[in-house]
Amino acid sequence: MSRVGWIRLLVVGGFILAIELLCRTGMISPRVLIAPSDMAIRLYRLLLSGQANADIIETLGNVAISLVLSVSGGFAIGAAIHALPRLRRAIDPFLASYYALPFFAFYPLFIVMFGLGRGAVVAIGFLFGVVAMIIATLNGFDRIPRVLVRTAEVYHMGPVAAALRIKLPSAVPYLFTGVKLAIAYCFIGVIAAEFIMASSGLGYAIAYAFNNFDNGKMYALMFFIIVLVTIVNALFYTYERRLMRRWGR
Amino acid sequence: MKRSLDTILLIAAGLIIWQLLHMAVPYALTSPAGTAVKAWNMLNSATFWPHAAETGKAFLYALLLAIAGGLAIGLGLGLNRTSAEVAEPILVSVYSLPKVTLYPLILLIFGLGVPAKIAFGTLHGIIPIAIFAMNAVRNLAPVHLKTVKVLRLSRTQTLLTVFIPGALPEIVSGLRIGFSLTLLGVLIGEMFASQRGLGYLIMNAIGLHDVPTIMAVIAMLGIAAVLASAFMLWLDHRLHHRAA
Amino acid sequence: MNSAALQPAQSAHEPSKDVHAEMRGVTRVYGGDGKTGGVQALAATDLRLRRGEFYSVIGPSGCGKSTLLDVLAGLSRPTTGEVLFEGKSIDGRVPEGTGVVFQEDASFPWLTVADNIAFGLRRAGIDAAEIQRRLDYALKLMGLADFAKSYPSQLSGGMRQRVCIARTLVMQPRIILLDEPFGALDAQTRLIMGDELLKVWRETGATVVLITHALDEAAMLSDRIGIMSARPGKIIEEIKTQWPRDRDSRIAANPAFGEITARLWSVLRDESLKAIHQGNKSSAGLA
Numbered sequence: 001m002s003r004v005g006w007i008r009l010l011v012v013g014g015f016i017l018a019i020e021l022l023c024r025t026g027m028i029s030p031r032v033l034i035a036p037s038d039m040a041i042r043l044y045r046l047l048l049s050g051q052a053n054a055d056i057i058e059t060l061g062n063v064a065i066s067l068v069l070s071v072s073g074g075f076a077i078g079a080a081i082h083a084l085p086r087l088r089r090a091i092d093p094f095l096a097s098y099y100a101l102p103f104f105a106f107y108p109l110f111i112v113m114f115g116l117g118r119g120a121v122v123a124i125g126f127l128f129g130v131v132a133m134i135i136a137t138l139n140g141f142d143r144i145p146r147v148l149v150r151t152a153e154v155y156h157m158g159p160v161a162a163a164l165r166i167k168l169p170s171a172v173p174y175l176f177t178g179v180k181l182a183i184a185y186c187f188i189g190v191i192a193a194e195f196i197m198a199s200s201g202l203g204y205a206i207a208y209a210f211n212n213f214d215n216g217k218m219y220a221l222m223f224f225i226i227v228l229v230t231i232v233n234a235l236f237y238t239y240e241r242r243l244m245r246r247w248g249r
Numbered sequence: 250m251k252r253s254l255d256t257i258l259l260i261a262a263g264l265i266i267w268q269l270l271h272m273a274v275p276y277a278l279t280s281p282a283g284t285a286v287k288a289w290n291m292l293n294s295a296t297f298w299p300h301a302a303e304t305g306k307a308f309l310y311a312l313l314l315a316i317a318g319g320l321a322i323g324l325g326l327g328l329n330r331t332s333a334e335v336a337e338p339i340l341v342s343v344y345s346l347p348k349v350t351l352y353p354l355i356l357l358i359f360g361l362g363v364p365a366k367i368a369f370g371t372l373h374g375i376i377p378i379a380i381f382a383m384n385a386v387r388n389l390a391p392v393h394l395k396t397v398k399v400l401r402l403s404r405t406q407t408l409l410t411v412f413i414p415g416a417l418p419e420i421v422s423g424l425r426i427g428f429s430l431t432l433l434g435v436l437i438g439e440m441f442a443s444q445r446g447l448g449y450l451i452m453n454a455i456g457l458h459d460v461p462t463i464m465a466v467i468a469m470l471g472i473a474a475v476l477a478s479a480f481m482l483w484l485d486h487r488l489h490h491r492a493a
Numbered sequence: 494m495n496s497a498a499l500q501p502a503q504s505a506h507e508p509s510k511d512v513h514a515e516m517r518g519v520t521r522v523y524g525g526d527g528k529t530g531g532v533q534a535l536a537a538t539d540l541r542l543r544r545g546e547f548y549s550v551i552g553p554s555g556c557g558k559s560t561l562l563d564v565l566a567g568l569s570r571p572t573t574g575e576v577l578f579e580g581k582s583i584d585g586r587v588p589e590g591t592g593v594v595f596q597e598d599a600s601f602p603w604l605t606v607a608d609n610i611a612f613g614l615r616r617a618g619i620d621a622a623e624i625q626r627r628l629d630y631a632l633k634l635m636g637l638a639d640f641a642k643s644y645p646s647q648l649s650g651g652m653r654q655r656v657c658i659a660r661t662l663v664m665q666p667r668i669i670l671l672d673e674p675f676g677a678l679d680a681q682t683r684l685i686m687g688d689e690l691l692k693v694w695r696e697t698g699a700t701v702v703l704i705t706h707a708l709d710e711a712a713m714l715s716d717r718i719g720i721m722s723a724r725p726g727k728i729i730e731e732i733k734t735q736w737p738r739d740r741d742s743r744i745a746a747n748p749a750f751g752e753i754t755a756r757l758w759s760v761l762r763d764e765s766l767k768a769i770h771q772g773n774k775s776s777a778g779l780a
Contacts, residue, residue, distance in 0.1 A: 108463065184345030196349075221350075222351070229346055396599045
C-alpha cells in the first residue's frame with residue numbers, strides 16, 4: 001500500500017479508536033453512543049440470529065431495483081436531452097436545483113400509484129438516483145472530442161454505429177461517475193424513505209429501534225449500513241482509479 | 250430572449266403533465282391551480298408562518314455553519330498535497346453515506362428541537378462544500394504557484410491574492426450543491442421526530458391525507474430552491490466564464 | 494562528444510566580474526531517495542552567463558531544459574552543485590532581481606490586463622505613482638494599451654503571453670528567464686513575439702535566458718546558444734552568433750543565419766534521435 005494509503009488507514013483507525021476510548025471511559029454516555037467494538041459484536045449477534053435478514057434483503061433489493069432503473073433511465077433521458085440543445089439549456093437550472101426538493105413528500109402519491117409494497121420506496125430511490133445519472137450522461141456527451149465525431153464521419157459511420165462505437169465508449173468515464181453517484185444516491189433515497197415512512201427495511205428498523213430506545217440494535221444496524229456503503233464505495237473508487245489510469249486521465 | 254421563451258415553454262409543459270396526472274389520479278395529486286390556491290391561502294394564514302420561520306432559521310444557521318466549516322476543512326486540507334490525498338476518499342465516502350442513518354445519533358446528542366435540525370442540515374451541506382473547496386485549491390494552475398514564488402510573495406499575500414480568487418469559481422459551485430443539500434437535510438430532520446417546521450407540515454399532512462397541503466408546501470419549497478439555485482448558477486457561470 | 498563537453502571549461506578564462514549568473518556542476522535528480530532510483534534530469538552542468546547577454550538553451554524534448562531553468566531561477570534546488578546569481582549562491586528561493594516567463598499562460602484570469610501587470614508591484618509595496626508610471630510604460634511597450642481593462646479570457650494566446658512578459662518586466666528584473674514562452678503560439682506570432690523580446694532586452698539591458706526547442710528562434714535572437722544533450726541533459730556545445738545588438742527577425746535573410754541553424758541542427762539531430770529512442774524504451778517499460 002502507498003504511503004498515503006497508510007496515513008489514511010491511520011487517520012480512520014485513530015478516529016475509531018478515539019471514539020472507542022471515549023465510550024469505554026464513559027466520557028460519551030452509552031445512552032448517546034455505544035463503542036464501535038460493541039456495535040460490531042452486536043451486529044455479529046444480530047446477523048447470526050437472523051432477525052434482521054428480512055430487512056437487509058428487502059433494502060438491498062430496493063437499492064438494486066432502483067439502481068438499475070436509475071442508471072438505464074438516466075442514460076436514456078440524458079441522451080435524449082443531449083440531442084435537444086434547446087431543451088437542454090432550459091432544463092439545466094432545474095436539474096441543478098433538483099436535489100433540494102424533499103421528494104419523500106411524494107410518498108403518498110407513490111403509494112396510490114404502486115400500492116403499499118416496495119414500489120413506493122423504489123420510486124423514491126429512483127428519483128434520487130436518476131438525476132445524477134442524467135447529469136453524468138450530459139457531461140459525458142458534452143466532452144466527446146469533436147475530432148472523434150469527425151473521425152466517425154470520415155469512416156462513413158451511421159448515427160447508430162457512431163453512437164455505439166464512438167460516443168458511448170468515449171463517454172464511459174463520465175457514465176461511470178454517474179453509476180457511482182447513482183449507487184450512493186439510491187442507498188440514500190431508499191434508506192431515507194424507509195426511515196421516515198415505510199414499515200419495513202433497514203431504514204425502518206433503525207427508526208423503530210430509535211423510537212423504542214433499543215440503542216444496541218439501532219447502532220448495530222447503523223454500523224452495518226455504514227460498513228456496507230463504505231465497502232461498496234471503496235470498491236468502485238479503486239476500480240474507477242484503475243479505469244482512469246488505463247485511459248490516461 | 251429565446252432562452253427565456255424555452256424556459257417558459259418547459260414550465261408550461263411541466264404544468265400540463267402535472268394537470269394530466271391530476272386528471273388521472275385526482276385523489277393523489279392536486280391540480281396546479283388547486284395547489285396555487287392552497288399555497289396562497291397558506292401564505293395568508295397565521296398558522297403557516299411560524300413553521301416557515303422555524304425552517305428558515307434552522308436552514309440559515311445550518312448553511313452558515315456548513316459554509317464556514319466546509320471552507321475551513323476544504324482550504325485547510327487542500328493547501329497540503331498529502332493531506333488532500335489522504336482526505337479525499339474519506340470525504341467522498343462520508344458524502345455518499347445515507348446520512349439519515351446518523352440522525353438518531355444527532356437526536357441523542359442534541360435532543361429534539363432546532364439544534365438537531367441545524368446539526369443535521371450542516372452535516373449534509375458541509376461535506377460537498379469541503380470537497381469542492383479542497384479540489385479548487387488542489388487544481389490551482391501550477392504555473393500560478395510558480396509565479397507566486399518568482400514574485401516572492403508571503404504566505405498571506407499568496408492566500409489572499411492567488412489562492413482565494415483562483416479557487417472562487419469552484420467554491421461557488423460547491424456552495425450551490427451545499428445549499429441544496431443543507432435544505433434537504435433540514436427538511437428530512439423536520440420530517441422525523443419534529444413538531445414544527447415545513448417538513449413537519451408535510452409529514453402531518455401525509456398522516457391526515459391532506460394532499461393539497463403536501464403539494465402546496467412542496468411547490469413553495471421547489472420554487473424557492475429553483476430561484477436560489479438559478480441565482481447561484483448565474484453567479485457560477487459568470488465566474489467560470491471569466492476564468493475560461 | 495567528449496571534446497565538446499570540455500567547452501564550458503574554456504569560458505573559465507573570461508573575467509569573472511562579467512559573470513552575471515553561473516551554474517557550477519549542477520545536477521538534478523527527480524524522485525528516488527538520495528542515491529538509488531529516480532530520474533536524472535540534469536547531468537553535471539556548467540553555465541556562465543555574461544551580464545546583459547542574450548543566451549538561448551536548445552535541446553531535444555525531455556532533455557531537462559525546463560529543469561535547468563527552474564534550478565537557475567531558484568524554483569527548485571539542485572541535487573548537487575551550486576547556482577550563483579550576482580556572485581551570491583541561491584538556495585532554492587527565487588532571488589530578488591529575477592523574472593521568469595513560463596510556457597503556460599500564467600496570467601490570472603480573475604484580474605484585468607492592467608491589474609495583472611501591476612500585480613507584483615502592488616504586493617511589493619511600491620507607491621501608486623511609480624506603479625502607474627511603470628504600468629503605462631509596459632502597456633505601451635508590449636502594445637497592450639488598448640486592452641488595459643480587458644480580462645485575459647478576451648485576449649488571444651499571444652496577447653496573454655505579452656501580459657505575462659509585461660508583468661515580469663515591470664519588476665525591473667536584472668535577469669529574465671523564459672521557458673519556451675512562445676511554444677504555444679503559431680509560427681508567425683512567434684516571430685513577432687521574438688522581435689518584441691529583443692526590444693525588451695535592449696530597453697532593459699537585462700540578461701536574458703531563453704529556453705526553446707525552435708532552431709530558428711535560437712539562431713535569430715541569441716548572442717550565444719547552448720546546445721543540450723539528450724537526458725540526462727547538460728550543455729555539450731556553445732555557439733556564438735556575432736549579431737549586432739540592434740536586430741530583429743529579418744536577420745533570417747542573412748546568410749550567417751542559415752549557417753548557424755545548420756550547425757545547431759548537425760549537433761542536435763543526433764541528440765534528438767537519442768531522445769526518441771529513450772522515449773520508446775521508457776514507454777515500452779511502462780506498458
